[in-house]
Amino acid sequence: xxxxxxxxxxxxxxxxxxxxxxxxxxxxxxxxxxxxxxxxxxxxxxxxxxxxxxxxxxxxxxxxxxxxxxxxxxxxxxxxxxxxxxxxxxxxxxxxxxxxxxxxxxxxxxxxxxxxxxxxxxxxxxxxxxxxxxxxxxxxxxxxxxxxxx
Numbered sequence: 001x002x003x004x005x006x007x008x009x010x011x012x013x014x015x016x017x018x019x020x021x022x023x024x025x026x027x028x029x030x031x032x033x034x035x036x037x038x039x040x041x042x043x044x045x046x047x048x049x050x051x052x053x054x055x056x057x058x059x060x061x062x063x064x065x066x067x068x069x070x071x072x073x074x075x076x077x078x079x080x081x082x083x084x085x086x087x088x089x090x091x092x093x094x095x096x097x098x099x100x101x102x103x104x105x106x107x108x109x110x111x112x113x114x115x116x117x118x119x120x121x122x123x124x125x126x127x128x129x130x131x132x133x134x135x136x137x138x139x140x141x142x143x144x145x146x147x148x149x150x
Contacts, residue, residue: 002020003020003021006101007102008100009056009075009078009100010081011079014056014075014076014083015054015055016052016055017052017053018047018096019052021108022046022047023093025046026110026112026114027041027110027127028041029118029120030118031143032065032071037082040122040123041119043099043110045098045108047094047096048094049092052084052094054084057077058075058077058084059074066140066141067138069088070087072087073085081100112129113129114130114131115134116132117132
């Protein structure tokens with residue numbers, strides 16, 4: 001039987017359960033993750049959509065990245081916690097904010113750090129794989145100055 005893990009927002013109205021291990025996980029320093037989390041970086045785990053069950057209401061905010069792809073954050077309409085997101089590049093996956101998992105929060109390995117060009121100078125990790133951007137980064141337009149990374 002595959003492992004199950006649950007999590008959710010700060011107030012508990014938006015909950016989710018995942019089955020199995022994430023397809024990919026990373027620490028991300030891109031400006032979208034910085035503004036999404038209000039922090040220096042986001043810690044992300046991606047699961048196949050059919051392995052994620054979401055209960056409770058969500059409010060969505062969608063925008064287009066500088067690579068011309070859709071990005072939709074799904075957050076709790078009551079407490080505002082950003083818990084899940086969808087990216088047009090990988091429509092079969094759903095992103096989950098790793099800090100929103102119920103304890104034990106960090107139950108899977110993370111070995112990748114991306115968009116290090118935008119990393120805050122005080123953040124240092126010992127993750128073995130580091131990339132200035134990602135292989136799929138292909139800007140087609142410029143973001144506003146407030147979102148410009150690195």
